Amino acid sequence: MISFIIPAYNEEALIEETVSQLKESADLLKLDYEIIVVDDDSNDRTAQLANAAGAKVVQVKNRQISATRNAGAKAAKGDIFIFVDADTLIPTNTLRAALRALENGAVGGGATIKFRGQISLAAQIFAVIVQLSMRCARLVGGCFMFMTREAYEKAGGYDESIYASEEIWFAMALRRQGRFVVLHENVLTSGRKIRQYGLLKLLMVIIKMAIRGPSVLTSRDGLEVWYKSGRELKGADDS
16 A cells, blocks of 8 residues: 655645545556645644545644654555655646556655746756755755655654654665665656745755754744745645
């Protein structure tokens, strides 16, 4: 069985589309699967909408992304874990490529990211540079990561001592377990952070993280890019 694990906080605008599109891709491939939405103390209709779309909902009160991802894994029954962010769509060909990579001996991996909706030209160029750099380093964005259950467990799960960039540290842990791949196929994720904060704000956060090192990740303070409660309304410009 394949377990799709979706951490979510106040994602009523996008969670139905994410779950429905994931079901469509999995059904086209005739997979044995479950979809788990880990609702991390939302105060909107995330849980109700996820359940109505066909997902199993696990309720937690972490407000910490690593712990929420791990809670989903703890509830999962599959021997393959695929972590999907609540604002990310997984095309059928990307899902097929991920499963093929695992069948061919990879322990885990991720995919190339494309943004939904309009973002500035500068942000587009910056995103390309970041993705090329991450591909060279064999790292991936956290919106889509896949792995075997065995590799997940041997890697120790996501590091619950940090509040952001958990996918970077986890990818490095997975790489110690075996071959880690970065697919050429795409996933489609929301560009809302770029639109909400702007490229300059995001660059300042990245520079701060680079200067202060991992210590900046051990608290939510200063990480409002990941933990601010606001969400864009559905259809704002993610179509």
